[in-house]
Amino acid sequence: MSRYSEESVGQETTGNCGEVQAAWKSLDWFRVRCQGREFVDAPLYANGYQQMPVAVEVRALDANGKAVTLSQSQLDSIKLIDFNDESSLPVVPHNPIFEYGWTVGRSQARGDTEGDSEAADPAPASVQTVMRYLVAARSTNIKVAAMIISPDGTPFKTNVHNPSAGHFESWIQAIMVPRIAHTVDAFKIVREDELGSMWVDIDMYYISFKDESLRIVKDQFTYHDADTPHYRWQKGDWRSKVHIAFSVGEQRRFRYPSNPPSGEEHLAPWFTVNKYPGKASVTRISCWIHPDPPVSENIRVHYWDQNGNEGLIQIRHSSDGNTISIGAG
Structure with missing residues (x-):
């Protein structure tokens, strides 16, 4: 009633x-x-x-x-x-x-x-x-x-x-x-030098759609958290390689590690994430700091365009950890 x-x-x-x-x-x-x-x-x-x-x-x-x-x-x-x-x-x-x-x-x-x-x-x-x-x-x-x-x-x-x-x-x-299921062939990855010194070298990799009318607006990481190292390995006696894939969104500043040893802040400079709207950011850091434990993963990430259509790709590391590429998810 x-x-x-x-x-x-x-x-x-x-x-x-x-x-x-x-x-x-x-x-x-x-x-x-x-x-x-x-x-x-x-x-x-x-x-x-x-x-x-x-x-x-x-x-x-x-x-x-x-x-x-x-x-x-x-x-x-x-x-x-x-x-x-x-x-x-x-x-x-x-x-x-x-x-x-x-x-x-x-x-x-x-x-x-x-x-x-x-x-x-x-x-x-x-x-x-x-x-x-x-x-x-x-x-x-x-x-x-x-x-x-x-x-x-x-x-x-x-x-x-x-x-x-x-x-x-x-x-x-x-x-x-019908929805579009983006394959890895719909994506590209481009490397840029971010910063370098005798202590640290940072390369940024930007993942985007080959079709420039499309933008990455949403992501979902499979079996791994965004913004945390998925590759971290000591190379030689003095330098380590670290890979981090970041969640898409607003431009922001990031520091690895977020809390460097006192007096060694120069070993962990700040750098920019999500510099380009519509692209996903991944970084390769070569640095003196060797945080434990080591990890070595190729990670899978779902990316959505602004129309709500999804693609699944794999973010891969090279055998020496020095470069990053993408492959089929």
Whole structure:
């Protein structure tokens, strides 16, 4: 049973944390749009990471037909549903590292040219808009609609064919695009001299996509932690080789070891990690410090592009630890 009664319609009530809940009775505007348009095809990579931005526009009315302002929790209750079976669709909080770079177009499902024009029927005054971000990892397309339930328990949906007043038809056709599984051939690795002295020599290696329109925005290390040595070995009596792969993200300063012996700070200078946005940083350090224990691993790392497509590669050390390369994961 709804916590609102018929007598409460037209009155305000107080919900959780003192938030005022609008007592609304009906809607006169309920639309779903992508890039400002409805009844359009909107491609979406079926990788579970790319997010399709869906704007849901709503205007609620009280029992006297006057527009009222829904509370944030009432707006939060709006769901995306499948137009056909009304099942809830998977939405996630917006993650800005993943982009939606597609342009929507006329819907083949509509069977006419209405979707060719920019969104007609501009939203009237008092319309409230909430964003939902749809993700999917499936092969079949999704016809996206929306639903909200009024205080008296009446569901309002945008999946009504030939709607009468107070009912709505508005949808987006999410077109599933097969995910791309990047192989090692999609990546490249480039070495740069970072700094050198008689005490330490640091080379930086930058891993990126060969396709310069793609950027590395997310990573996941397999069986090894980022920012910790995966290769550390003493070479000769006076120098060791150390390899470290870093998590992608903001540019930052790093020091190996982070706490050098007192009086020997010159043996562990600071250097820059993530100098280039969209590239992953790996370093080879040749230094006088010989921390224990030794370790010698070729590590596997998953990298995602800004479209949410993933690749798995291996970061390899040479036999003498002096160089770094990449191989199939």
